[in-house]
Amino acid sequence: MSINEIQDEIIDEFSLFxxxxxxxxxxxxxxxxxPLIDEKYKDEEHLIKGCQSRVWLHAGLDGDKVVxxxxxxxxxxxxxIALLIRVLSNQPAEEVAKSDLYFIGRIGLKEHLSPTRSNGLVSMVKQMKMYGLALHAKN
Amino acid sequence: MAVIAKKGFDVEKLRSDFPLLQTMMNGKPIAFLDSAASSQKPTRVIEAMDTYYREKHANVHRGVYQLSQEATTAYENARELARAFINAPSAHEVIFVRGCTEGINLVAATFGRRFLDAGSEVLISAMEHHSNIVPWQMACEDKGAKLKVIPVNEKGELVMEEFERLLSDKVKIVAITHVSNTLGTINPIEEIVEKAHDRGIPVLVDGAQAIPHMQVDVQALGADFYAFSGHKMFGPTGIGVLYGKEEWLNALPPYQGGGEMIETVTFEKTTYNELPHKFEAGTPDIAGAIGLGAAIEYIQSIGYDAIHAHEAELLDYATQGLQQVEGIRFIGTAREKASVVSFLADGIHPYDLGTILDKLGIAVRTGHHCTQPLMDQFCIPGTVRASLAFYNNKNDIDRLVDGVKRAVAMLR
Structure with missing residues (x-):
């Protein structure tokens, strides 16, 4: 499934609530x-600091797809994060880099991705796209 | 005692003075429990500022025309209100600043420039807000001076024996909070001042969290500097007060340069204006000062005795209510405490708890409350903090307790 197909699927699921x-x-x-991450990656290097909560992110490649x-x-x-991973993981690096994550707003969770919320999610999405861009260029 | 003090105190009537308390959050009437971050404003304050802009505005201390004179009178009247409010000896010891943070920065920067050197020390405490840590760190870095820290015990009280031990002749100034924003602890300022003064060391007090809850008398406290913000005491944002003893304010160099703070300017040499203007460069926040004046009159119309009695009752009620929740842990259990309840629910992240409370229309603060070193000491990522003002009622607390129970059931 493409990134947008998964986003639409999540929007459908949430419409039932x-x-x-x-x-x-x-x-x-x-x-x-x-846990959604290998314990060994929960270190300073993979940490995205938020004032409220902390996020760890790791990106790897499986062929041309980012995991x-x-x-x-x-x-x-x-x-x-589980929703973001469901949408962006195992997708071609280029698609990740240019993705538009409209599902977050549509399912009414936009406030969690507000820079003022300071939970690390905005930086995480930015970081995910940057990985996409970097891995695409490397390929 | 509480009953006598509260005579005539009608919380529901006072609540109607605050337009924001009549609003909704996430579809529910708001339970506003974040007054330590910023308090709500009574109509009287809002109207004072509105009237000023509509009818009285002109720049102050400049024009010879009537309107400017009236604006100047209104601005200086606010200064006099602030002076009487904290019982400062004279109005020129009351400097209008942007807020408590700017007040502390002003002293740290100018005191640092004049009195710190390599080998000298600044003494703060482990419960300081970042705004009473970082300005001193910056001043120390500039001069190669050292920042020393009075430790806090597990209840969230200062370890006074350590304070006395740290109070050496190297210490040039003590900077300490009156009331902790995270723990609610009320510090023994008189005792601290007395011990520091025995060694000729001046004391700056961060009064941001004290001024909404208690009568502050700078002469009784003996503080050399006392800073507070308007927005935490039901006044506008962008205005605050730095009180300083005349001899200290005269001994400090100016902070910012510009209009108003000068006496004469030539390209060779500028001489500075007298207090308080020496520290008020540029056009001040005139409307803010007038709003602050209105907030002072509003607080005085209620009286601190009644405010204290009501808040103490609510603090007890909240503490007892939250105690019923399984796995609750209070951070900050000092004997002398203002109406702040910081807590954690076992196994639940403050962010999660705050998010569910938000959905229920309950506004609390979550996180480290700008006191990261303190959080590190307690080995926690942050807390959920409910901070009360006199306009809170038992219904707010009931909703908080029910909300926490509901959130805990969802999250555990």
Missing amino acids: SDWMEKYEYIIDLGKQL FTADSDAVITKGI
Whole structure:
């Protein structure tokens, strides 16, 4: 599936939730699932600092596709990371670099990606796209 | 005692003075529990500023025309209100600044330039806000001086024996918060001042978190400098006060250069204006000062005794309520405490808790509260902080406690 097909799928899924409670319970469930990153990458080098919560991000290549793993110390942040990874991981590097992540706004989570929220997610998305760009150039 | 002090205090009537408290957040009436970050404004303050801009505005201390004279009178009247409010001996010891942060920066920069050198020390505490750490760090770096830190115990109180040990003749100034923004601890300022003065060391007090809750008398405290912000005491943003003893303010070089702060200017040499103008370069925040004056009158119309009695009752009520939540841990349990409750729920990140509370219409602060070294000491990433003002009621607290219970059930 392409990046936009996955985004549309997530938007469809979220349209089933009748209120914010259900939506957040789902995100919290996603966040509670197994670690999304190898423990050895949870170091200073992979850390994206936010004033509120911390995020670790690692990018690798599988052929021409970028594979992202990430984690956060806050479970809601981690749940949103799980969605971002579902959309951007295992996609061609070039597509990652030029992606437009419209699904976040459409499912009503835009505030979590606001620079004022300071949870590391904005920097994480920027970093993901930069990896896409760099890995595409390297290929 | 509390009953006597609260006579005539009607929280619901006071709440109606604050337009923002009538608004909604995420579709629910707002429970505003973040007054330590910034307080809401009563109509009286908003209207004072509005009237000033509509009817009285002109630059101050400059024009000979009537309007400018009136603006100057209004601005200087605000200074006199601030003087009486903190019982400063004279109005020229009251400098208008942008806020508490600027007040501290002013002293750190000018005091540093004049009095710090390699080998001297500045003494602060482990519970300082970044704004009472970084300006001193910068001043010390400039002169090769050292920053020394009074430690804090597990309850969040200053270790006074350590303070006395650190108070050597190398120390040129002590800079300490009156009330901790993160822990709520009220520090024994009189005792600190007395011990510092025994050695001839001046003391700067960061009063940002004290002024909304308690009567501050700079003469009784004996502080050499006392800084606070308008926006935390129901006044506007962008205005604050730095009180300084005349002899100290005269001993410091100017902070910023510009109009108003000069006496005569030639390209060879400038001589400086008298206090307080020496430290007020450029056109000041006239409307802000007038708004601050209105906030002072508003607080005085309620009275600190009533404010304190109400807040103490709410603090108890909140602490007891939150105690029912399983795995709750309070950060800051000092005996002398202002109405701030910092807490963590076992296994739950403050960001997650704050996010769910936001959805429930409850405004709290989460994170390190600009006190990173303090968070490091407690080995925590941050806390959830509910900070109360006199306009909070038991319903706000009930909603907080219910909200925390609900969030914990979702997150655990």
